[in-house]
Amino acid sequence: MAKDFPSRAENYAQWYNDLVIKADLAENSAVRGCMVIKPYGYAIWEKMQAALDDMFKKTGHVNAYFPLFIPKSFFSREASHVEGFAKECAVVTHYRLKNDPEGKGIVVDEEAKLEEELIIRPTSETIIWDTYRNWIQSYRDLPLLINQWANVVRWEMRTRLFLRTAEFLWQEGHTAHATKEEAIEETERMLDVYSDFAENWMALPVLKGFKSPNERFAGALETYCIEALMQDGKALQAGTSHFLGQNFAKAFDVKFLNQSNQLEYVWATSWGVSTRLIGGLIMAHSDDNGLVLPPKLAPLQVVIVPIYKLPEQLAAITEKAVQIKNALEEKGISVKYDDRDTFKPGWKFNEYEFKGVPVRLAIGPRDLENGTVEVARRDTLEKAVFQITDIENKVINLLDKIQKNLFQKAYAFRENNTHQVDSWEEFCDVIENKAGFISAHWDGTPETEQKIKEETKATIRVIPLDAKTEHGKCVYSGKPSTKRVIFARAY
């Protein structure tokens, strides 16, 4: 299958595109800008969903579902929100087709024009807050902690599989609280959930922090984010959590009676991660031999390949392989025994390597004699021979080791590609010649950020939560600054 695809060094963008398609994760669809997520790619998403959903439930949230369509008027209620999304909204104007009177197929029935046009949701704050108005009367109704798994549409001009498509899958949490403090606490809690997920499931180290006003969500008072670094030195926003203040409560008139019998506006948060995470997962770990998946998200964790010449050998190997498979499955490991006779072992090795299966076991006649199995790990491509005794625990240990190794590798990469910079010359040099994160002082003004963006295409990715206070000078304007922020070019 995928013998020839470019290395990361040759052409990183092409490497990514080819990998997504040749590893059977997704493909472009008949609809411009929209992708088909294929079973192997969707299986990764399902694993992500399962882990995240569990984390949401454990932090007290419940799932619900709101409509795909949003009345246009809802959108205009929150000024900065409309402004932020207006340019990328798909609009439904009619509800019926008819046969073309001139016999040229099917056309829109102009008589079936909607009285009020419907927006296809780019995000659901407006429809949800319009609904919450009826759900919230008293402090006893709060907090309201709801998540929805959904698709959304943002009409992007340029798209890339997983990283930016016109339609994508995500989850959006929308919560309502009685106090500002509680809402901020929720915003921060969910940021922690995201970083926990990124680091412990995706093996992707992330920086936690705030967005600058320029990068803030349309309608939010504060946007928190987790930001990751990809292998080409570009940043990827991996998740956002927004403190919305009372903006949406005011726009949709959502009030509650507090314990002192006073009417107050509700405090809000929203937070989301999308199928973009799959793009991040690919770009963070994969190599020139194909996909590399962290064991905790790999649809298939272990593959067993038999090596044989004669049918009798296969029969004996199969017996052993099925034993191992059962033992692993009992421990909750997903295993495939690939006994297809139509492909040679070498072909299978390459195939599973390309698809990022973390561990491969090979059993041949020699192993049968010695009571051994050949174990190959995808992350380092190392092979070793294990005694078959207690193989399930050995494999579990190995999977754990791979998971940790991927994180450590990615962490070391980020450390090696984060540059502390104190002059503008240095800043430009790093952006042009090294890429990666730049830690530098910023005077805190949107104007300076804008100038830097125009001159270098780098933006402030994150103002780290743990940034220590130190006195310095803005790398661009020379004005005083009290902490460093992280700049990078971004996806």
Add this chain to the structure above:
RNA sequence: CGGGGUGUGGCGCAGUUGGCUAGCGCGCUACGUUCGGGACGUAGAGGUCGCGAGUUCGAGUCUCGCCACCCCGACCA
């Protein structure tokens, strides 16, 4: 929406100054030999050359128009 590029079996491509039956590799089907890192042989199947006009005795090839996709920019998770 600007700038560049590409449309030929499932995939990747070749096809000369217009010329006869449109080729090659991979993949696919059948049979046989193979099987510890992408095996080989033999025999097959598969194409209105993106669409529409035009020029010509003759168009994959030339002209005009359209469409689609990809890459680079402006917008963004």
